[in-house]
Amino acid sequence: MSRVVILGAGISGHTAAAFARKWLGRDDTVTVISPNESYNWIPSNIWVGVGLMRPAQVTFPLAPVYERHGIEFRQAAAREIHPEGDDASPDPYVVIETAAGARERVPYDFLINATGPRLRFDKTEGLGPDGHSLSVCTPEHAVQASAALDEAVQRMHRGQRQRFLVGVGHGTCTCEGAAFEYIVNLEFELRARKVRDKAEIIWITNEYELGDFGMGGMHLRRGGYVMPSNLFTESLFAERGIDWITRAHVSKVDKDRVCYETLDGAQREQEFDFAMLLPPFSGVGLRAYGRDGEDITSQLFLANDFMRVDADYTAKPFEQWAPGDWPRTYQSPAYPNVFAAGIAFAPPHAISLPHTSPNGTLIAPAPPRTGMPSAEIGKAVARSVADMIRGAKQPTHSASMAEMGAACVASAGAHLLTGTAASMTVYPIVPDFARYPQYGRDLNQTFGEIGLAGHWIKILLHHMFLYKARLRPGWAFIPE
Amino acid sequence: MAVPDPPAKPAQAADAAAGSPARAGAPPSHRAEAIAATAASSAKVTAGTAPYVTRPTRWTVFLRTFVPWQLWRFVRINAKMIRIIRRPRTSRR
Numbered sequence: 001m002s003r004v005v006i007l008g009a010g011i012s013g014h015t016a017a018a019f020a021r022k023w024l025g026r027d028d029t030v031t032v033i034s035p036n037e038s039y040n041w042i043p044s045n046i047w048v049g050v051g052l053m054r055p056a057q058v059t060f061p062l063a064p065v066y067e068r069h070g071i072e073f074r075q076a077a078a079r080e081i082h083p084e085g086d087d088a089s090p091d092p093y094v095v096i097e098t099a100a101g102a103r104e105r106v107p108y109d110f111l112i113n114a115t116g117p118r119l120r121f122d123k124t125e126g127l128g129p130d131g132h133s134l135s136v137c138t139p140e141h142a143v144q145a146s147a148a149l150d151e152a153v154q155r156m157h158r159g160q161r162q163r164f165l166v167g168v169g170h171g172t173c174t175c176e177g178a179a180f181e182y183i184v185n186l187e188f189e190l191r192a193r194k195v196r197d198k199a200e201i202i203w204i205t206n207e208y209e210l211g212d213f214g215m216g217g218m219h220l221r222r223g224g225y226v227m228p229s230n231l232f233t234e235s236l237f238a239e240r241g242i243d244w245i246t247r248a249h250v251s252k253v254d255k256d257r258v259c260y261e262t263l264d265g266a267q268r269e270q271e272f273d274f275a276m277l278l279p280p281f282s283g284v285g286l287r288a289y290g291r292d293g294e295d296i297t298s299q300l301f302l303a304n305d306f307m308r309v310d311a312d313y314t315a316k317p318f319e320q321w322a323p324g325d326w327p328r329t330y331q332s333p334a335y336p337n338v339f340a341a342g343i344a345f346a347p348p349h350a351i352s353l354p355h356t357s358p359n360g361t362l363i364a365p366a367p368p369r370t371g372m373p374s375a376e377i378g379k380a381v382a383r384s385v386a387d388m389i390r391g392a393k394q395p396t397h398s399a400s401m402a403e404m405g406a407a408c409v410a411s412a413g414a415h416l417l418t419g420t421a422a423s424m425t426v427y428p429i430v431p432d433f434a435r436y437p438q439y440g441r442d443l444n445q446t447f448g449e450i451g452l453a454g455h456w457i458k459i460l461l462h463h464m465f466l467y468k469a470r471l472r473p474g475w476a477f478i479p480e
Numbered sequence: 481m482a483v484p485d486p487p488a489k490p491a492q493a494a495d496a497a498a499g500s501p502a503r504a505g506a507p508p509s510h511r512a513e514a515i516a517a518t519a520a521s522s523a524k525v526t527a528g529t530a531p532y533v534t535r536p537t538r539w540t541v542f543l544r545t546f547v548p549w550q551l552w553r554f555v556r557i558n559a560k561m562i563r564i565i566r567r568p569r570t571s572r573r
Contacts, residue, residue, distance in 0.1 A: 202524060231534045232534075234530065234533045234534065235533060235534040235535055235536060237527055238527045238528075238530055238533040238534075238535055239535060239536060239541075240527070241527050241528060242527055243524050243525060243526050243527050244524070244525050244527070245523050245524045245525070246523075246525075247523070248523065260523075262523045266523070268523055270524070405564040405567055406564070407561040407564050407565060417545065417547070418545055420544055420545065423557045423561070425560055425561055425563075425564045427564060427567070445560075445563065445564055445567070447560060449553070449557070450544060451543070451544040451545070451549075451550055451553055452544060452545045452547070452550040452553075453550040453551070453553035453554035453557055454557065456550075456554055457554065457557060457558065457561075479565045
């Protein structure tokens with residue numbers, strides 16, 4: 001009998017738990033530890049943030065689903081990993097803490113860390129719902145954003161002009177794609193509520209060019225040309241009357257303005273009436289202790305609290321970055337029975353070319369590893385763990401982002417007949433200039449287009465992935 | 481020292497809020513003035529006056545929500561996505 005413990009019940013952790021349960025024997029246990037009682041289909045939070053969906057439409061309680069499928073669920077936050085056990089026993093365990101503050105040991109044979117990100121609003125003064133800006137990272141944040149939008153619309157109905165600022169709240173943020181979806185949905189919604197003429201909408205981003213999305217942008221064949229993705233993103237913004245600020249590091253958010261630094265070193269300000277700015281991420285801050293109680297956190301985690309896995313973390317210049325730097329099995333090099341999946345693993349470096357301002361401020365999008373790659377990694381790790389429990393000496397499956405493609409649908413307005421979405425596929429996610437010398441990606445499998453069909457697909461995916469996450473009949477046949 | 485963005489000129493603000501057809505009809509002198517003002521004082525690119533931005537034709541915009549065409553695109557895009565999804569993403573070592 002083996003005990004598999006999974007920290008986190010987001011896209012990656014939930015996928016890993018579901019497949020581990022499916023592939024492991026009934027004697028083996030699968031335990032999920034998450035501080036959240038509900039599963040959240042995060043990609044649809046943007047629709048909650050513009051008032052088109054209720055939180056109940058993007059969440060569901062985890063406990064009944066896990067109970068039905070024989071997965072043990074503990075609602076608590078993981079605090080410590082003891083991969084060597086302690087003086088009393090060599091069995092590894094994690095320490096968890098419930099909302100009431102009670103601490104408990106949970107032993108494991110295999111551990112999958114899928115804790116996702118810690119939202120680092122604290123990295124920028126005044127950033128976040130406790131400060132002066134909004135977020136759509138959680139359903140609660142999205143509800144606040146929706147309420148603030150309603151108030152802004154009321155002011156516009158009374159004749160006041162409103163300035164909306166949407167984007168990222170720090171120079172090292174990731175998830176520009178989610179903020180992008182929010183701004184175009186916001187614009188669409190303001191038109192639907194007939195107040196667009198009273199709104200100025202501004203995009204603020206750490207991307208060097210629009211359409212970078214933390215993955216160095218992409219190239220697409222269109223009209224006899226191979227075009228960079230910034231052309232399409234600029235076109236989309238220009239068409240909708242959305243202004244943009246690129247290469248920006250937001251350093252402070254005040255009640256009615258942000259202070260930001262641009263790559264040329266200039267310090268600037270931008271006023272707003274409504275700001276939705278996503279925070280930078282870090283790991284959740286798990287600590288690790290050895291058998292004697294010594295702190296071994298640095299053996300398992302990098303300084304940003306993301307977990308070390310089988311990546312090449314050697315510091316090297318951009319020109320020497322290679323697809324082989326990216327992890328394949330997501331196994332901890334220090335402890336072979338510990339894995340990290342989804343956002344919890346430490347990427348070896350960015351994908352986009354990083355830039356630093358003359359003041360030394362890093363302005364560079366962090367690599368995205370949400371959605372489809374996150375689920376794929378969770379599934380591959382679950383497969384490896386199941387095989388190792390059956391006797392394999394090392395991980396049997398890999399899911400490198402340098403060998404994996406991704407499909408993404410970015411909503412640009414939600415309406416069954418007038419809505420649109422940008423549908424994109426990219427292969428591979430991490431450019432491979434050895435295999436695809438000119439653009440780093442396979443142009444036959446990298447495409448993008450905007451239209452109503454994309455919105456239909458987005459709706460379809462919303463329902464399909466929630467069905468899958470609820471582990472309803474046939475869930476395993478639905479791709480990640 | 482922080483350099484605040486200047487308050488938008490009424491015409492410029494309206495330009496930013498309006499759709500592209502209105503901007504396309506803006507007099508060249510206004511566009512040039514707005515471009516110069518934006519470039520001199522702000523990192524912000526004003527959509528209405530961005531000089532080198534690709535814009536869709538009316539036909540392209542029409543097709544984006546023309547249901548018969550989009551039904552065909554729905555099939556095509558799904559096929560392209562299935563191709564990516566069916567491509568091996570996890571490999572056995």
